[in-house]
Amino acid sequence: MSADNENCTNQQGYSMVYLILLLGLLIPGAAMAASLDELIDRAVSPVSDALTNIIFYELNLGFANIPFIVVWLVTGATFFTLYFRFINLRAMKHSVRLIRGDYTDPNATGDVTHFQALATALSGTVGLGNIAGVAIAVSTGGPGATFWMILAGLLGMSSKFTECTLGVKYRRVNEDGTISGGPMYYLSHGIAENYPALAGFGKALAMIFAVFCIGGAIGAGSMFQTNQAFGQLLVITGGDSSPLADYGWAFGAVIAVLVGLVIIGGIRSIAKVTEKIVPFMGALYVLVGLIIIISNIGALPAAFGAIINGAFSPEGVAGGAIGVLILGFRRAAFSNEAGVGSAAIAHSAVKTNEPVTEGLVALYEPFVDTVVICTITALVIIITGAVDPNTSMEGVALTSRAYASVFEWFPYLLFFAVLLFAFSTTISWSYYGVKSWTYLVGEGKGKELVFKVIIMISVILGASVNLAAVMNLADSMILVMSVPNLIGVYLLTPIVKRELDSYWGRYKRGELKVYR
Amino acid sequence: MSGTILLGIDGSEGGARALDFVKQWTQSCSGRIVVAYVIEWSPYSFNTPQENAERHRRREEELEQAQASVLEPVVAQLKAAGFEATGVIQHGHAAKTLVRIADEEQAHMIVVGRRGQSAMKTMLFGSVASTLVQLANVPVTVVP
Numbered sequence: 001m002s003a004d005n006e007n008c009t010n011q012q013g014y015s016m017v018y019l020i021l022l023l024g025l026l027i028p029g030a031a032m033a034a035s036l037d038e039l040i041d042r043a044v045s046p047v048s049d050a051l052t053n054i055i056f057y058e059l060n061l062g063f064a065n066i067p068f069i070v071v072w073l074v075t076g077a078t079f080f081t082l083y084f085r086f087i088n089l090r091a092m093k094h095s096v097r098l099i100r101g102d103y104t105d106p107n108a109t110g111d112v113t114h115f116q117a118l119a120t121a122l123s124g125t126v127g128l129g130n131i132a133g134v135a136i137a138v139s140t141g142g143p144g145a146t147f148w149m150i151l152a153g154l155l156g157m158s159s160k161f162t163e164c165t166l167g168v169k170y171r172r173v174n175e176d177g178t179i180s181g182g183p184m185y186y187l188s189h190g191i192a193e194n195y196p197a198l199a200g201f202g203k204a205l206a207m208i209f210a211v212f213c214i215g216g217a218i219g220a221g222s223m224f225q226t227n228q229a230f231g232q233l234l235v236i237t238g239g240d241s242s243p244l245a246d247y248g249w250a251f252g253a254v255i256a257v258l259v260g261l262v263i264i265g266g267i268r269s270i271a272k273v274t275e276k277i278v279p280f281m282g283a284l285y286v287l288v289g290l291i292i293i294i295s296n297i298g299a300l301p302a303a304f305g306a307i308i309n310g311a312f313s314p315e316g317v318a319g320g321a322i323g324v325l326i327l328g329f330r331r332a333a334f335s336n337e338a339g340v341g342s343a344a345i346a347h348s349a350v351k352t353n354e355p356v357t358e359g360l361v362a363l364y365e366p367f368v369d370t371v372v373i374c375t376i377t378a379l380v381i382i383i384t385g386a387v388d389p390n391t392s393m394e395g396v397a398l399t400s401r402a403y404a405s406v407f408e409w410f411p412y413l414l415f416f417a418v419l420l421f422a423f424s425t426t427i428s429w430s431y432y433g434v435k436s437w438t439y440l441v442g443e444g445k446g447k448e449l450v451f452k453v454i455i456m457i458s459v460i461l462g463a464s465v466n467l468a469a470v471m472n473l474a475d476s477m478i479l480v481m482s483v484p485n486l487i488g489v490y491l492l493t494p495i496v497k498r499e500l501d502s503y504w505g506r507y508k509r510g511e512l513k514v515y516r
Numbered sequence: 517m518s519g520t521i522l523l524g525i526d527g528s529e530g531g532a533r534a535l536d537f538v539k540q541w542t543q544s545c546s547g548r549i550v551v552a553y554v555i556e557w558s559p560y561s562f563n564t565p566q567e568n569a570e571r572h573r574r575r576e577e578e579l580e581q582a583q584a585s586v587l588e589p590v591v592a593q594l595k596a597a598g599f600e601a602t603g604v605i606q607h608g609h610a611a612k613t614l615v616r617i618a619d620e621e622q623a624h625m626i627v628v629g630r631r632g633q634s635a636m637k638t639m640l641f642g643s644v645a646s647t648l649v650q651l652a653n654v655p656v657t658v659v660p
Contacts, residue, residue, distance in 0.1 A: 101559055106616065110575040110607025112568045113559040120565050177573030262564075275562040349568035431565040 044465050048473035055476040069479045070329050073339045076486045077155035080162050088157035095360040111351035114361045121346035124428030127421040128228045129335030132395035134377040139394045141327035144310025146378035148328025153370025156338025157363045165359030165496050167344030181348020183209045183341035184439045187488040209484040210436035215477035221429025223462030224474035225422035228396045230463040232415045252463030256456040264452050278424045281417040289376035292406045296383045303382045336366035341485035345432050356503040430455045519624035520548045524614045527586040530629025534659045549601045550621045553587050557607035611647035627657045
């Protein structure tokens with residue numbers, strides 16, 4: 001991490017935050033300089049490169065080199081899938097009934113429903129990972145990356161189940177009546193309750209998690225989001241020659257003000273409007289994708305063939321099949337965040353006496369996010385043949401081009417979709433960040449405000465740096481959250497097992513009360 | 517006539533007129549009156565994580581406020597007038613929830629006021645009274 005923070009007496013983990021804060025202060029003064037974007041890029045790149053090197057440290061498994069973090073996430077997802085005997089698949093039907101409210105007492109209404117908790121968590125995950133992430137995976141790893149993304153999505157469902165069950169089980173009701181939950185709480189309280197000897201270790205994990213979550217909120221939650229939204233704005237205004245090309249900081253400033261109005265000003269109307277439009281945009285995106293796929297139904301078998309072939313015997317991809325697998329798994333993890341722990345924060349507000357029910361509902365998050373939406377995006381990109389062999393890595397621009405080859409007006413719609421997804425994801429992640437921040441520094445309006453300003457600055461920064469630097473930083477920060485999270489989840493797996501066995505037994509014996 | 521009447525109120529003028537109607541027309545009867553206040557709420561809305569975290573507390577606040585400022589005074593008025601009256605507050609879709617409460621309480625009739633909104637507004641947002649008339653399993657009296 002940076003050594004230029006002589007004033008920084010805080011923990012090592014904060015130095016990154018201070019660096020960004022410092023950069024943010026430069027913005028008003030240097031706003032006239034056209035090369036500001038490059039300046040910021042030069043400043044962020046070394047930080048992101050250093051972090052990327054640590055987090056994507058490659059393990060030599062004899063036959064191939066695989067980044068540690070990918071092995072970590074896939075091992076976790078596979079373990080939970082086997083340990084809970086394919087809960088990801090066998091509970092899907094029951095979980096639909098939970099989401100519909102069939103098991104919810106109609107006389108106890110007004111609190112957060114399963115549907116609402118799932119919808120909120122989804123609005124934090126469905127976003128640019130689905131549109132830009134898939135494009136990156138397919139443009140660098142070929143069609144085969146899609147196969148591994150889908151597989152990672154299916155396995156990731158089990159990780160979500162486990163962490164979200166724990167999120168509800170160890171949530172806290174605060175003095176003011178609000179609910180706080182998530183890895184910070186199950187890592188500290190959960191481990192302390194079940195392994196008294198490891199209480200200090202659990203507390204340390206919780207704090208490490210909170211530090212990384214703050215990084216994730218800044219990187220993937222804010223910077224990456226505006227970066228891609230601005231990218232799409234350039235696409236619809238003339239690409240590289242767009243007159244707006246040098247004004248990333250200005251675009252970022254506008255978004256930062258809007259975000260600030262919601263998270264600091266508490267202007268609910270902006271959030272309300274976004275919440276109404278985001279699901280609609282998501283549905284429209286899927287619908288247009290399906291229309292393109294159905295109107296090219298003849299090309300579908302070939303596309304699936306390319307996905308399967310590309311997954312096992314790719315041509316011209318660095319690292320061969322393993323290289324493709326890594327790309328697919330990495331983008332899936334980034335898109336659905338399974339094992340990362342973020343969703344456990346969002347899911348923990350649900351009204352239920354059975355923590356397992358929310359875990360079962362959470363199964364649908366990676367399913368909708370990765371298995372459904374990412375697959376549609378990938379199929380559209382493959383069917384339309386939009387991949388440009390001369391360009392190495394492309395994000396949202398590739399998706400835009402693929403859709404535009406069928407519907408010319410689509411890039412404009414996509415800009416609004418990307419803008420709204422980016423906005424809602426930033427709002428969600430800023431909340432995760434605030435919860436982690438206050439977990440570390442203590443509750444308080446002033447302390448929250450400091451972090452919210454940092455989020456606004458990151459939004460501006462995100463629109464000013466190039467894709468590679470932002471992507472790497474975002475990836476590193478968000479994925480590394482899974483290290484403390486999964487260590488704790490492994491330790492607490494027997495508790496989830498006990499809860500699940502009890503619940504599933506009652507369900508199978510028909511002892512659960514069904515209200516409709 | 518004896519039996520249970522469900523009186524739906526919402527703190528508005530229409531609800532007050534419905535209350536007057538019930539007092540006037542059922543004065544001499546030995547019936548029970550269930551006063552219901554439905555707080556408009558949908559289980560399928562999209563919220564921010566912040567709203568969800570605060571939801572539990574807000575719900576309690578909403579219930580307390582509705583109880584104290586709307587329901588209690590009406591129940592007290594009815595009791596003072598010699599009726600056997602109880603109160604219910606629930607979150608949900610107004611018309612559907614009233615129908616469900618009527619079924620549970622085995623009410624013989626539902627009485628509500630109407631807002632008297634314009635045709636345009638009804639077209640856009642619907643009307644509790646007209647939806648109720650379509651859904652209810654017992655006679656509905658809408659007080660203008």
